[in-house]
Amino acid sequence: MFYCILCYNLESEVEAWSREKEAAMLAKRDQVTQRLAAEGRLGPVGRLMPTTTAVTVRASRETLILDGPFAETKEQLLGLYFVECRSLQDALTVARDLAGDTGALEVRPVSTFYPGIGLQ
Amino acid sequence: MSDVAWIGAAVQAARPQAVAALLRYFRDLDVAEEAFQEACLRALKSWPVNGPPRDPAAWLIFVGRNSALDELRRRNKQEELPEDDAISDLEDAESTLVERLDSSAYHDDVLRLLFICCQPDLPATQQIALALRIVSGLSVSEIASAFLVTEAAMAQRITRAKRAMADSNVAFETPGPVERAERLATVAAMVYLLFNEGYSASGGDAHVRLPLCEEAIRLARLLLRLFPSESEIISLTALLLLQHARAAARLDANSNIVLLDDQDRSLWNQQLIAEGLVLVEKARRLSQPGTYLVQAEIAAVHASARVPADTDWQRIDEMYGVLELLQPSPVVTLNRAVAASKARGPAVALAMLEPLEKPLAGYFHYHGVKGALLKELGRKDEARVAFNQAISLARTAAEAAHIRMNIDSLSK
Numbered sequence: 001m002f003y004c005i006l007c008y009n010l011e012s013e014v015e016a017w018s019r020e021k022e023a024a025m026l027a028k029r030d031q032v033t034q035r036l037a038a039e040g041r042l043g044p045v046g047r048l049m050p051t052t053t054a055v056t057v058r059a060s061r062e063t064l065i066l067d068g069p070f071a072e073t074k075e076q077l078l079g080l081y082f083v084e085c086r087s088l089q090d091a092l093t094v095a096r097d098l099a100g101d102t103g104a105l106e107v108r109p110v111s112t113f114y115p116g117i118g119l120q
Numbered sequence: 121m122s123d124v125a126w127i128g129a130a131v132q133a134a135r136p137q138a139v140a141a142l143l144r145y146f147r148d149l150d151v152a153e154e155a156f157q158e159a160c161l162r163a164l165k166s167w168p169v170n171g172p173p174r175d176p177a178a179w180l181i182f183v184g185r186n187s188a189l190d191e192l193r194r195r196n197k198q199e200e201l202p203e204d205d206a207i208s209d210l211e212d213a214e215s216t217l218v219e220r221l222d223s224s225a226y227h228d229d230v231l232r233l234l235f236i237c238c239q240p241d242l243p244a245t246q247q248i249a250l251a252l253r254i255v256s257g258l259s260v261s262e263i264a265s266a267f268l269v270t271e272a273a274m275a276q277r278i279t280r281a282k283r284a285m286a287d288s289n290v291a292f293e294t295p296g297p298v299e300r301a302e303r304l305a306t307v308a309a310m311v312y313l314l315f316n317e318g319y320s321a322s323g324g325d326a327h328v329r330l331p332l333c334e335e336a337i338r339l340a341r342l343l344l345r346l347f348p349s350e351s352e353i354i355s356l357t358a359l360l361l362l363q364h365a366r367a368a369a370r371l372d373a374n375s376n377i378v379l380l381d382d383q384d385r386s387l388w389n390q391q392l393i394a395e396g397l398v399l400v401e402k403a404r405r406l407s408q409p410g411t412y413l414v415q416a417e418i419a420a421v422h423a424s425a426r427v428p429a430d431t432d433w434q435r436i437d438e439m440y441g442v443l444e445l446l447q448p449s450p451v452v453t454l455n456r457a458v459a460a461s462k463a464r465g466p467a468v469a470l471a472m473l474e475p476l477e478k479p480l481a482g483y484f485h486y487h488g489v490k491g492a493l494l495k496e497l498g499r500k501d502e503a504r505v506a507f508n509q510a511i512s513l514a515r516t517a518a519e520a521a522h523i524r525m526n527i528d529s530l531s532k
Contacts, residue, residue, distance in 0.1 A: 010130075011345075012341075013176070015133065015338060052341055052348065066349075067349035067354075067402060068348030089401065109398045111391050111394065
């Protein structure tokens with residue numbers, strides 16, 4: 001079985017972290033991901049750019065494009081895609097193609113990405 | 121991380137929202153700041169024991185408000201005090217408060233807090249100092265060292281600025297759309313000034329002033345989170361990120377300015393560039409270009425060129441053309457001339473400088489650019505005159521050193 005682990009935190013607080021704190025945090029996670037990679041069970045890992053870069057495609061009668069992160073707390077996160085795109089516009093086109101009749105797709109650029117090792 | 125360190129980061133992040141809400145509640149900046157300080161002290165006692173609250177800003181607002189009310193009652197000696205027990209029911213009260221915070225009011229709270237720092241009567245540096253003290257929560261000594269003045273002088277400036285602010289009448293009602301847009305524009309200009317205070321520094325003080333750039337970016341991001349579809353706020357954030365991305369390459373080991381063409385582009389921060397480029401694209405979708413978007417577009421062209429020869433000077437030339445329409449100024453035309461010299465040749469650029477001779481007679485860069493264009497056209501004697509003029513106007517040793525290099529190259 002594959003599991004997806006989602007990272008949540010207060011963005012403004014993470015921005016206020018010192019460089020040492022940030023480095024310590026990344027080093028700690030690195031230890032875990034290296035172990036998982038060695039065991040051949042690490043899938044793709046991505047760090048997302050700040051929510052200020054987000055654009056949301058909301059499906060309704062017609063698809064709406066909203067500038068900002070997904071914010072409806074009454075809906076739940078149900079899935080995710082990593083896609084290579086030439087531009088934000090390209091990513092929005094993909095999201096529009098993926099959109100159903102309801103729900104929303106939040107497009108977030110990825111700032112760091114590791115493809116992972118071993119999952120099939 | 122120690123308790124103090126993580127509480128420090130949480131409190132710093134929550135500060136603008138918390139002080140802004142307390143200001144709306146008490147309508148007095150001193151009371152609001154004291155209330156926030158008191159709440160921070162209580163957080164230091166409470167959070168290590170009870171763990172961090174789900175929403176630190178809501179906790180600080182709630183506790184700060186209660187402690188300030190207690191303090192006001194104590195001063196009025198009207199009734200006996202409820203002690204800390206009064207806030208024992210914090211969890212419940214916090215959740216109702218959080219609901220209210222989710223409403224749009226706090227966006228305008230934070231905007232108001234930033235806006236009152238931008239009193240038009242105050243000189244720009246005082247506006248910036250005030251915002252750093254009140255919104256960012258930097259200490260007076262931190263601000264003083266960033267501005268290269270003594271702590272006493274900075275304390276005096278801030279006190280004076282606060283007095284001017286107290287005399288002004290800022291409406292506490294929710295602003296209408298026009299007023300909100302005006303406030304945003306004023307605050308954005310202040311954030312850009314703050315960034316430039318750090319960015320334009322060179323020589324020995326450059327390193328000290330870098331935190332000003334980082335603080336400006338933090339404020340821009342804060343504004344952008346509050347107003348995510350404001351094209352000019354998106355663009356301003358992009359502009360700051362794209363310029364700041366070059367920070368490590370802008371000065372050499374002797375703190376001399378390294379020109380864009382000579383910068384080691386491997387030192388550019390690619391993460392900041394990527395974020396800046398996405399934001400430019402996002403802003404472009406929204407509306408007619410504003411001045412920050414056009415400037416961000418220009419920075420984006422530079423940031424996208426892996427080597428100087430890849431730079432799309434024609435696009436930069438065009439963008440400066442747009443900027444000339446939106447915000448006509450001799451300095452913008454001067455910048456356009458630099459781009460035009462690359463895109464269309466030095467003769468065209470030199471012709472563009474002619475109408476600038478009077479307005480920019482005392483401007484270092486005008487004479488520097490003129491000298492460089494004349495040099496390129498092989499008019500060495502005239503170039504030397506322009507360079508000498510530039511040296512007499514240089515404000516820093518690094519600027520003068522750069523021109524001297526140019527003069528030396530004339531005699532080769």
